[in-house]
Amino acid sequence: MIVVTGGAGFIGSNIVRALNERGESNILLVDHLVNGRKMHNIADLDIADYMDKAQFIEKIESPTFLNDIKAVFHQGACSATTEWDGQFVMMNNYDYSKRLLHWCIAKNAAFMYASSASVYGNGEHGFRVDRKCEHPINMYAYSKFQFDQYVRQLLPNTKSPIVGFRYFNVYGPREQHKGSMSSTAFHFNRQVIEQKRAKLFSGCDGLADGEQKRDFVHVDDVVDVNLWFLDHPDRHGIYNVGTGHAETFNTVARSVIEWHKEGSIEYIPFPEHLKGAYQSYTQADISGLRQAGYSKAFMGVKEGVTRYLNWLNSAANKYWPEQK
Known part of the structure; x- marks a missing residue:
């Protein structure tokens, strides 16, 4: 089974669509449908099951929950750059992501997650995946940055396929x-x-x-990058996803x-x-993406x-x- 969090959202629903086009429908879609109109994003898609985010977070604490997981595409987050309730943002974007990451490592499942180009702040130091370029200027950006930092600590010590994507203007x-x-x-x-x-x-x-x-990037290209890394589980790291x-x-x-x-x-x-x-x-500086082997033109x-x-x-x- 493949899990897509934020699966009724913009990028998440497009990932589900692309998986369907591959013939994959054994998908658990996780979302928080307070905005019920988002169902229009998934009404034409085929999934095996739907689960609310709160129920999913509770379930992953159980070691017997979903043992046959191939990959998780973690797209769910509080994405409002104007949200200044730091406790709320860190709980939804940072703590949730950490728990899901460790669940994937325990299940030996690929973990591909949405980071953000917002971690570069005003961009005065450039847009390379480099600590020297990173200076978030709002809570959303900080939550994404800090999770990237957490992932950086784990990457040298795990063989699990872990990939972060810093999306530009999708x-x-x-x-x-x-x-x-x-x-x-x-x-x-x-x-x-x-x-x-x-x-x-x-x-x-x-x-x-x-x-x-x-750097305006079409969602089809974003999805293609995600699926390429699904097909290349030996690649890991944090990458910019833009046209360059x-x-x-x-x-x-x-x-x-x-x-x-x-x-x-x-x-x-x-x-x-x-x-x-x-x-x-x-x-976006996409040199890292190219070095990883992704060669398709945007x-x-x-x-x-x-x-x-x-x-x-x-x-x-x-x-x-x-x-x-």
Whole structure:
């Protein structure tokens, strides 16, 4: 059996989809469906069982619970960067992850987990998987960073397949439930449909309007990396998962407008509360990923946004009718 935590979320549900496409349905999906609309993410997927996160955490304390586990894809977390209840965040992201990690080691199961590029803070020291580059600036980022640190202590002393993925700016299908935290491609698409304009921030940090850059990575590429490590259990460590190329918000907006064959860009004033606390640039150093043996090319923004909008403006609405 394969376990996917956060399995009704964005990346988790896409991992389940990809496993299904491989013919794998012996999957335990773990989530916390307070937002019941997330069921639209998994209504077309095949799993063996569903379990609430709280029940799952309790069950893994039992040595007889699920003895035949091949792998755990741990995607579940409190992902709100605005959550400052440190006790809550550490309990959900750090303590939970530690317990699950040790459970996997005891079961000799692969443990692949979601870290985050947020551990690099404002990125002033670069985006390498290197302690010198890491300086989290919110509780979410700190919880991910500290778990990476814990994993680093264990890696030299265990043969278990343990892999952490520092996701950069992921976009793609099954993210509608994220609301304001959904990708810029999602928001630009809605704005062009409803207002014929994509709204971008004006320039900041010496950059021209809309020229802030991110490493935008399509969720299909993220999933492919996860499954590659499932197929290569001899690899372990912590890796950046991005394209390795920063592209501007203007490029994303223009790709959306080109897909719709209409629309324009409107630049809005840069928010005062974000000044001094905004990443104007991110770009993953994926040299570690390449050294591990993952050689597949990543989609650029134009290709990725086109693929996403083909899905978002057709099939997506049947899964999320309230989003029309």
